[in-house]
Amino acid sequence: MGQASPASLLICEHCDTVYRRRALECGEVACCPRCRAVLERHHRLGVNSLLALLLTAMIVFVQANIWPIVTLGLNGQYSATTLWGMIITMWQQQAQVVAVLAACTLFFFPMAKMLMMGWLLWFARRGRRAPGFVPLMVGLHRIGPWTMSEVFVLGALVAIVKAHVYFEVIADPGIYAYAVLTLLITIFSGVDLRLLWDETAESPT
Ligand SMILES: [Zn+2]
Incomplete structure (x- = not known):
């Protein structure tokens, strides 16, 4: 199992699920599949x-x-x-x-x-x-x-x-x-x- 650096991980503020982060496309929004909370937005x-x-x-x-x-x-x-x-x-x-x-x-x-x-x-x-x-x-x-x-x-x-x-x-x-x-x-x-x-x-x- 490879070690993930903290910067490559994303934690849902609402249900504490941990996700592996990936780069977002322009205008893309990452949502938590469990509780639908917004995890991260692309920064324009x-x-x-x-x-x-x-x-x-x-x-x-x-x-x-x-x-x-x-x-x-x-x-x-x-x-x-x-x-x-x-x-x-x-x-x-x-x-x-x-x-x-x-x-x-x-x-x-x-x-x-x-x-x-x-x-x-x-x-x-x-x-x-x-x-x-x-x-x-x-x-x-x-x-x-x-x-x-x-x-x-x-x-x-x-x-x-x-x-x-x-x-x-x-x-x-x-x-x-x-x-x-x-x-x-x-x-x-x-x-x-x-x-x-x-x-x-x-x-x-
Ligand atoms: Zn969540």
Whole structure:
């Protein structure tokens, strides 16, 4: 019996069945025959394209946070607000819990996620594991469900339509930046970051 190296084996996350890995064709998905869970997908995007995409997301993220999101007009008075303007207003209106939740899911978690991914990808480009590779990979996995820009964009659109009854509502560039960011996040959520385990070698210590 030949010895299989750990890299040539694949373990189903759901039922723990072990499989021998084979190279996937473009667009192919390997499924577990026992429980139908996805084992592995073909990676269309390499480390370099992911890094480029991440850089784009970071630029859009900065714009989404700096630019005003909506302008509300009432009796000829206009007031534009940014995401941070909204969060500060919520804080002052005794809605501290909502303010903290919004700040975390729309700002701190996405930012932490992008910085962590950028750090990992930057080293992966040269086939190396970044310092703190394992805790960061675990952290990224945990933080995943807590970035909710897509929920925010939908909520903001609904609010804009509703507020139209009472105010003059003008959508500002910030909301479009958020829409683009949502698109980029959707692309990223389809990327299986586990590929970094395979593409990087453990550095000799
Ligand atoms: Zn399985």
